[in-house]
Amino acid sequence: MSKLHLVFGGRVSDPRTLDFDDLSSIDIVGVFPDYASAEKAWRASAQRTVDDAEMKYVVVHLHRLLQPDLLAPGV
Numbered sequence: 001m002s003k004l005h006l007v008f009g010g011r012v013s014d015p016r017t018l019d020f021d022d023l024s025s026i027d028i029v030g031v032f033p034d035y036a037s038a039e040k041a042w043r044a045s046a047q048r049t050v051d052d053a054e055m056k057y058v059v060v061h062l063h064r065l066l067q068p069d070l071l072a073p074g075v
Helices: 035-048 062-066
Strands: 005-011 027-032 055-061
Touching: 005 035, 005 062, 027 035, 035 055, 055 062
Parallel strands: none
Antiparallel strands: 005 027, 005 055
């Protein structure tokens, strides 16, 4: 199984949290087969909005959600 990763972002009310203001305007960057390509996409998206402190992009480890029994340190 691929270790799928989702990259998305949007406007947050507080940059220290993941409280996205408007879920209908979430920017879904894409789903990636490995962390390296997800991180590259995350960096590009975050860099594009670096001057907007209320924009936040994140990487979600979808493989951990799909197979929670495989959770282990270093996975």
